[in-house]
Amino acid sequence: MMKTKMKMTCLLASFATAICCFGKTAAQTYSRVHTAELSSRQLEVTSYKTTSLIFPAAITNVDRGSDDIIIQKAAAVENVLRVKAASDGFDETNLSVITSDGRFYHFNVRYNARPAVLAFQVDAEKAHSVKTPLSAPAPVSLSAASTNxxxxxxxxxxxxxxxxxxxxxxxxxxxxxxxxxxxxxxxxxxxxxxxxxxxxxxxxxxxxxxxxxxxxxxxxxxxxxxxxxxxxxxxxxxxxxxxxxxxxxxxxxxxxxxxxxxxxxxxxxxxxxxxxxxxxxxxxxxxxxxxxxxxxxxxxxxxxxxxxx
Structure with missing residues (x-):
């Protein structure tokens, strides 16, 4: 009986130690997950003109924070997103884009009646770069659906x-x-x-x-x-x-x-x-x-x- 109680005590102690270690590991993992922050790019749009974002790969999913902005992929092109304000002076909202190469892009979108730049080539490698103004022709991906x-x-x-x-x-x-x-x-x-x-x-x-x-x-x-x-x-x-x-x-x-x-x-x-x-x-x-x-x-x-x- 004494040996059985000792075995049970050791088993419970081992189990408690495992739970403690697991808790520490989970807490560390949770901490790592919540301390990793993605950089947001700033984007200014107006209701009078269209802003174009040219991504390095085809766009597969778009998520806008509110209906205050209008978003649409350019006709017959896979990697160009057009953005415009649906109303003047809206509160700041956000926009996220996922491309076919598995990259995720996040933008904070603000209203500006006269944006300085209307076309941007989004740089996939410079995560902390806000955006690159388009100063030369950028490559676009034609849709397979485009035809005569x-x-x-x-x-x-x-x-x-x-x-x-x-x-x-x-x-x-x-x-x-x-x-x-x-x-x-x-x-x-x-x-x-x-x-x-x-x-x-x-x-x-x-x-x-x-x-x-x-x-x-x-x-x-x-x-x-x-x-x-x-x-x-x-x-x-x-x-x-x-x-x-x-x-x-x-x-x-x-x-x-x-x-x-x-x-x-x-x-x-x-x-x-x-x-x-x-x-x-x-x-x-x-x-x-x-x-x-x-x-x-x-x-x-x-x-x-x-x-x-």
Missing amino acids: ETYLRQLAAQASIERRNIRNEADNRYETGLKLTGLYLYRDWFLYKLIVSNTSAVTYNIQELGFHISDAKKVKRTATQEIQLEPVMVIGSEQPVAGNSERMIIAILPKQVIAGDKRLVITLNEKNGGRNLKCGIPTKTLLKARPIQITKAVESLPNVTANNK
Whole structure:
């Protein structure tokens, strides 16, 4: 009995020693993790001009701290991110970017009506460097989705005359509206037919049309987790929408069906104005994309108005 008690005492003592050592190791590890800080780069943006960030590798994920900034990957380019203020004089927010080479970049974003520099080449090696102003042409990575412009215009023209197959996906505010009326599938591309309406007397000047994947349910006071989608071509957004009129926009993007807990968000921002529109598209709507083919009758995009709804 005495030997058994001694063995048990030794066993408990060994176990206590192990727990103590583990606790010290865990505490040391915890301390190391929390004392490692990443350097943040400072970025100033305005609502009047676009700031371009050129990364050394393709952008795979973008996270902005608030909706006060507009972010979008440049069309047909993998490593260029465009940033602009959605409103004047916003409170400081943040922006983080992950690239295909596994690097993480963090920016503190502030408003400045007149930024000194509008194009930066982000240096991956100089972690403590704020940013490098672009003084010479920088290499860009062309998207695999980029293709012949004439062919894409023919495809957009075909989508413009297709009958409507999407309903009840719209945002109507400030006497303006953004609605998705058609979603078509051609090979590996989705074609979005959008109608922008303006029932006011004030012309609506389009600043930017954006596409991104977001959580279907956004938790308050959390950063906006989103993935930007890069249009291969957008036709119709370069012209203003006059008062009491409508305009059709055709956007071509790589085909992508998202998970049920996500949604596609289409945003339309007004230039020098606050009539910004946002349309959330659930997965079930994306699955309604109708296959189309280019017909010989369609050779070019017709006058881009909302006649074909």
